[in-house]
Amino acid sequence: MTREPKRMLARWLPPTAPWLLIVTALGALILAILPHLNFLGGGLIPVLQALIPAACLAVLVLSVPLLIFRKTRLPGLIVLVGALVGGFPALVPTAPMRDAQSEPPTILSLNAEVGGANVGELSDLILARGADLVVLVEVDEAFLAELLSTRVAQELPYRSGTVSAGGIPGSVVLSRYALVDEGDVPLPAGVTVFDHPIVQVDHPALGPIRVAAIHPFPPIAGAADWHESLAAINDWQAGQTDLPLVLAGDFNAGYAHPAFRGLAADFANTAAARGRIPVPTWPATGSIPAFTAIDHVLVRDLAPTSWERVQVADTDHFGILARVTTP
Secondary structure (H helix, E strand, C coil): CCHEEEHHHHHHHHCCCCHHHHHHHHHCCCCCHHHHHHCCHHHHHHHHCCCHHHHHHHHHHHHEEEEEEEEHHHHHHHHHHHHHHHHHCCCCCCCCCCCCCCCCEEEEECCCCCCCHHHHHHHHHHHHHCCCCEEECCCCCHHHHHHHCCCCHHHHHHCCCCCCCCCCCEEEECCCCCEEHHHHCCCCCCCCCCEEEEEEEECCEECCCCCCECCCCCCCCCHHHHHHHHHHHHHHCCCCCCCCCEEEECCCCCCCCCHHHHHCCCCHHHHHHHHCCCCCCEECCCCCCCCEECCEEECCCCCCEEEEECCCCCCCCCEEEEEEEEC
16 A cells, blocks of 8 residues: 555544454454354343344444544444444345235234233224234133134134143134144243144135244243244244245244244245334333344245234234235
């Protein structure tokens, strides 16, 4: 490099305090490698990975004033690169989209927070949006009896089997069309108490499809069980090649987690219809804004046409309304 370009570079990137370079370089390195760490660290690593989208966004905002001032431009560049590299794996992968010629089938997925979700609002949502399939986790039979005492019972007369008692473990699939109950996703004994019902639905627009409600153990309560649950779900889905497959529910994981990326690799995330930036789905209540996208509707051999985040009172998760069609 000649003397003049060196002087120009020195003017644009003047010397910076060594401590600031060390701090920003360390932060950028952590952001860059965190999405690729596939060990648990006593449960700390999955929790930190869930924060990656929000952290990268915050660092991107922070880099702006650093880049404006000459003496902090180099640290600004460092953290900008760290945020871009760390945030890329957390983006929603692109997926082939289809513009449906008629009203496409609608899937609603919601964590009802131990059966506390407002039944009236949920019923109105199901009926107003004409949901063909509804996947609910953290429900019990009392909650379902109240929901099915409304007109939802006429619109969605078919369901998977009796849910586990206690509210937290219960999961169900409700359907507008006839279904065959295929039991539960096989998970190792002792790994989870949550239901993972599987049904085969004969849908007039989509043909026969398989739908599974997904709700692995949360990492904050037991990281090893969480990781093993996702691995078992991944093993199961790999063998389900005879029909189009829908996985819907609260995955307690997102694309910042390597275990989820492995599970979702062969699926289209219906959220791709909304864009590549993940829209957070938890928490939906309280003073902290939603910061992590852990609720998903994944499809294989189907194509998403639209995706929408919806809210039902008295649950800490946002719901998902996804429309899909044949590829």
